[in-house]
Amino acid sequence: MQSRYRSVFISDVHLGTKACQAKHLLDFLQHIETEHLYLVGDIIDLQAMRNKAYFIDTHHAVVEQVLAMAKSGTEVTYIPGNHDAFFRQFAGQTLSGVKIELHARHQTADGRHFYVSHGDEFDQMVKISPLMLAIGDKAHGLMLSLNQWINGARRFLGLPYWSLAGYVKSHIGKAKDFIARFETAALKSAKSHKLDGYICGHIHFASFQLKEQTLYCNDGDWVEHCTALTESASGELSLLHWSENPKILATEPKPEEWELVPNYSR
Template structure:
């Protein structure tokens, strides 16, 4: 599998919680090479750590690996989310080689411009259904606990990682409706900013969606799905799942299928 990239986007790691799939993420970071690493929010879950911290050695190693990557030449850009919003006060500064920003504009190798943010800014624009509110609170915690138990059993019998949350979000109509509204809000924002696409995280659901010549990209998470958005040296975008059996789970729609060609330096 290709492990050398021009850029990599990860978000919703939630270090400091038991739900973080730290082993898979550490393995991913140690086995890739990338010119630029975007940390697209909710990397350290300061919000949850106020109640109960779970910052074990594997979590420390992830932080150390990211800092080592920055020191060795990888450009690391950190865009805090709602769970690590404390770091937003440091926007514009560089700490230990990590550039902290509120958002970013990323230009791909083939000349497209993407706006990058965590995505929590759309919470006020998208009405969250009661189901999603439940998933976001106690029910979500229960689901993650079940996810850990299920995958513990799967590892024991030699089966690869599987996401319970991903299955539910893909099969429950109300969850699917919320995700679609979130994607629509991001696409509208990208269109208003006159960029070719939007890259974000926040809703823990990796996907591509094309509408009106604008591309929505969600890099997923590392508590439920273990996914990253990657850009090849040629500027092509893919979604990568990394666990016992790493694989590409999606590639962006081909430009010719859009009826659209990227415009160099637009935005």
């Protein structure tokens, strides 16, 4: 599998929690080379750590690996999300070689321009009642706990990683409707910024959606799916899963023709 990329986007790592798949992420980061690494929010789960921190050696190793990559020449950009919003106060600063920004604009090798943000700014646009949100949070937490037990058993049986929460999201109507509304909000935002697409995380569901030559890219997460968004040297975007059996999940949908522009303003 390819190990050199022009750009890599990861989000929703949730370091500091038991759900974090730090071992898989560390293995991924140690096996790749990239010019640009975007940390697209919820990298360290400061919210969860207020109640109970679970920052084991592999979590420290992930942080050390990112800093080592920054030191060795990778341009690392950290865009805080809602779980690590504390770091937003440092936007515009560079700490240990890592640039902290509220959002970014990324130009691919083939000249397209993408807005990059965590995605929690769409929470108010994607309508969901406080009660359903609370129920969803508890159910999601339960699924993550079950996910650890299930994958512990699968490892014992020699089976590869599998995401329970990912399966549920793909098969329950209300979850699918929520994801669709989120994707629509991101696509509208990209068009309002007059850009070719939007790259985000937040909802823990990696996917591509192409509508009216505007491309939505969600890089997924590292608690359920172990996914990253990658850009090749030619500018092609792909979704990659990395665990015991790394594989390419999808490559970006191909429109008949992209409208390429020389700068961000159109």
